[in-house]
Amino acid sequence: MKILVACEESQRVCTAFREKGHEAYSCDIEFCSGGHPEWHIWADVTPLLNGNCEFLTCDGQEHSIDKWDMIIAFPPCTYLSTAGGCNLYKNGQRDEERFQKGYAAADFFYKIYNADCPRIAIENPVPIGYFNLPKCQQVIQPYMFGVPVTKATQLWLKNLPYLCPTNVVEPEYTFINFPLFKNSHGKYRQRNRSKTFAEVAEAMALSWGEEKRLPKV
Numbered sequence: 657m658k659i660l661v662a663c664e665e666s667q668r669v670c671t672a673f674r675e676k677g678h679e680a681y682s683c684d685i686e687f688c689s690g691g692h693p694e695w696h697i698w699a700d701v702t703p704l705l706n707g708n709c710e711f712l713t714c715d716g717q718e719h720s721i722d723k724w725d726m727i728i729a730f731p732p733c734t735y736l737s738t739a740g741g742c743n744l745y746k747n748g749q750r751d752e753e754r755f756q757k758g759y760a761a762a763d764f765f766y767k768i769y770n771a772d773c774p775r776i777a778i779e780n781p782v783p784i785g786y787f788n789l790p791k792c793q794q795v796i797q798p799y800m801f802g803v804p805v806t807k808a809t810q811l812w813l814k815n816l817p818y819l820c821p822t823n824v825v826e827p828e829y830t831f832i833n834f835p836l837f838k839n840s841h842g843k844y845r846q847r848n849r850s851k852t853f854a855e856v857a858e859a860m861a862l863s864w865g866e867e868k869r870l871p872k873v
Contacts, residue, residue: 657725657867662701662768664730666690666851672861681713688714701729702764705771725867726775726816728860729768730852735761736789737781744784755786762787769812774873776814777864779852783810794818799827801855807831815873822859 659680661670667690670682674695681695682688683704688696693714697704704711707723735758744751744758768778769790783789792810799805802823807830811819829835864870 658721658723659726659728660701660704660721660724660773662705662727662729663732664728664852665696667692667696668852668854668857669728669860670695672854672857673865676861676865678865681711681719702767705767705773707772724771724773726777726864727768727771727773728777728779728864730779731765731768732761733780733783736765736783736787738784744786758784758787762789765789769814774814775816775864775870776812777816777860778812780810780812782808796821796856797827798831798853798856799825801853801859803853803855804828805831805834815871816864817870818863819856819859820863822855822862 657678659673659678661673661680661682663684664670664682665684665686665688667682667688670680671690671692673680674692681697682690683697683699683701685698685700687698690696694717696714697711698714699711703709704721705727707721710718710720712718735754744754765778765780769776790812793813794811796809796811796819797805798807800821802825804825804827806827
């Protein structure tokens with residue numbers, strides 16, 4: 657399958673699908689940290705969402721896609737997540753700039769959600785109700801995939817089955833006090849904390865990587 661992994665610089669999901677033989681590409685406005693520039697599109701993903709596109713990967717090679725078979729997306733959640741909801745009002749006044757950024761983020765979400773692609777998965781934390789995102793199909797936790805952490809994450813799925821848990825363990829940490837992130841500071845703090853756990857990426861490739869097991873479209 658031809659798979660676009662949108663808003664992913666870590667390449668964890670892209671690599672998991674590549675290892676199963678798929679033509680997967682990560683795309684992000686950040687350069688990739690996953691070690692495979694030959695699979696990474698360093699650009700805004702918006703012009704690529706509906707297929708019928710040409711693009712360069714970071715190794716300088718040209719590629720052409722008629723239609724994507726699947727899009728898996730991790731759009732930015734800074735202004736959509738309930739975790740940042742407390743910042744929408746300051747001293748009793750609505751922060752208009754933050755609201756506008758939230759609406760822009762919601763618009764980007766819908767561009768992915770409504771893309772001309774038969775199979776779509778979007779991952780995001782629980783969103784603020786103000787921005788009227790559609791109801792998700794599944795809520796997952798890292799501890800369902802062998803990572804002993806609680807962090808409720810929602811999945812919006814089109815023509816894809818639920819993500820199947822692979823190794824349910826007892827949670828030992830919240831996302832905030834998880835040792836991997838507790839002392840994460842500086843310029844790349846947000847990027848490092850937003851990376852998909854490798855175990856979850858593997859589960860995506862297992863659940864969605866065999867076309868014969870997917871719903872007919």
